[in-house]
Amino acid sequence: MGKVIKITGITLLCTFIFAGCRMKGYDSGSWALPSDSVSYDKRDGNETDMMYITVGDRSYMPYGTAGKRINEDMIRECLGYTDGDRNARIYTLSNDPYDNYLMLYNVSGIMKQPDFWRASDTMGKSVFTPDFINSLGYDVWASSGGYGELREAKTGLVINADDIVLLSYEYTINGRPGGGGQTGHADGTVIGKGEVFSIGITEVDIRDKADEEASFDVAIQFSVTDSSGQVHKVDGVYERQMMLGSVLNDLEIRNDPAGGYFLFEDV
Numbered sequence: 001m002g003k004v005i006k007i008t009g010i011t012l013l014c015t016f017i018f019a020g021c022r023m024k025g026y027d028s029g030s031w032a033l034p035s036d037s038v039s040y041d042k043r044d045g046n047e048t049d050m051m052y053i054t055v056g057d058r059s060y061m062p063y064g065t066a067g068k069r070i071n072e073d074m075i076r077e078c079l080g081y082t083d084g085d086r087n088a089r090i091y092t093l094s095n096d097p098y099d100n101y102l103m104l105y106n107v108s109g110i111m112k113q114p115d116f117w118r119a120s121d122t123m124g125k126s127v128f129t130p131d132f133i134n135s136l137g138y139d140v141w142a143s144s145g146g147y148g149e150l151r152e153a154k155t156g157l158v159i160n161a162d163d164i165v166l167l168s169y170e171y172t173i174n175g176r177p178g179g180g181g182q183t184g185h186a187d188g189t190v191i192g193k194g195e196v197f198s199i200g201i202t203e204v205d206i207r208d209k210a211d212e213e214a215s216f217d218v219a220i221q222f223s224v225t226d227s228s229g230q231v232h233k234v235d236g237v238y239e240r241q242m243m244l245g246s247v248l249n250d251l252e253i254r255n256d257p258a259g260g261y262f263l264f265e266d267v
Contacts (some may be wrong), residue, residue, distance in 0.1 A: 025255035026089075026107035032073035033089065036222065037080040040090060048140045052120065055090070056077060060102050063118035063141060069135040070103070072115055074132065083126075094132045097150075097204045110111070112248075128203070140152075152200040153242040160192045160262055164253070166225035167191070169199060173209040174217050190227055203244055215241045224261055236263030 025031065042051045043191040050061040076092040081101070087108040092099055100122050117135045122144060129146030137258050159167065165188055170180035200219065203212050210216035218241070222234035234253055242248065252264040 001154055030072050030077060030091070031089075031107065033081065033086060037078065037086075039084050040080055040082050042082055050138065053090075053117065054101065058099075059120045060117035061120055061140065062115060063101065063138070064116045064135040064139060066132055067115050068132050070105075070132070072183060074130075075103075075233050077078070082227060084245065093130055095126070098207075100127050101130070101133060109110045125137065125145050150202040150204060151244040152202050153218070154201075154242055154246070154247045155218075155220075155238070155240075155251060157197050157199060158252045159195050159197065160193055160252045160264070161224075161255045162190075162193070163226045164191045164261075165189065165227050166223045167197060167253075168205055168223045168225070168231075169201075170219055171201065171220040173201070173206050173219055175219075176209050178209065178218075179205050201242070206208075206244070212244060215243045218242050220265065233264055234261045239264070 027033075040053045040055060043055050045052050045061065048061065052059045052061045054060075074094055076094045078098075079090045079092060082088045082090060082104060085106070088106045089105065091103040093101060093103060093106065096256055100119050101265045102117045103114050104117060106112055118141065118210045123140070124143045125189045126145035126147060127176075128150055129148060131148040133139065135145075137148075157167070164184075166184040168180070168182045178201065181199070184191060201218065206212065206216060218239070219240040223231055224234060225231050235256065238251055240248060252266065253261055254264045
């Protein structure tokens with residue numbers, strides 16, 4: 001009997017040490033509670049049998065669990081905790097620009113799965129859903145879907161010019177600044193003639209500038225950097241009406257015989 005007691009004591013000691021190590025890791029970085037964190041109460045739903053919590057002006061209900069291990073890179077920030085338990089924390093997700101989901105996770109638990117709660121205003125809709133969230137099939141979400149990649153309007157651009165190492169672009173959506181980016185080879189080598197690059201404008205880029213289900217006006221201005229480091233503005237602006245899901249491939253950048261670069265549209 002004494003032998004059994006001795007083993008049990010060691011087991012309990014190891015458990016406490018393990019739990020302490022886990023807690024230490026959750027008190028830093030994206031996992032940590034903010035200094036001004038507050039408690040959000042879970043409440044019984046009035047119209048459904050689901051619990052809900054209200055964060056800001058949106059309410060959330062249980063939706064699913066994790067399909068793979070969650071790491072700190074997937075977390076944007078900790079908002080607070082639930083029902084007065086500072087270990088039962090609420091997180092927003094890095095890969096969820098609309099905050100359609102919140103993650104509830106008890107950092108003091110051992111091998112405990114996170115729970116994902118979905119915004120009730122997405123009921124009956126199909127919304128962007130990070131690929132690590134698995135639905136648990138609750139009836140309330142039966143008519144609600146999700147997709148794993150943000151919808152885009154894409155433009156294919158062919159580099160049909162010499163001595164370009166970097167392509168840069170800026171665009172407007174319905175006349176308003178929309179964003180921009182750069183692309184090229186990671187090692188800085190010259191882009192070969194005939195290489196194709198894709199420029200994507202996502203639903204996040206247009207959400208406050210256009211109706212996501214309608215067409216919108218796009219204007220893209222390009223510049224290129226040559227192997228000597230000199231930047232050249234490409235002559236011409238690409239102007240089109242596009243929609244999320246559309247793909248256009250009629251665009252090239254060419255050398256101007258008089259010097260510099262110009263935009264060519266094969267229409």
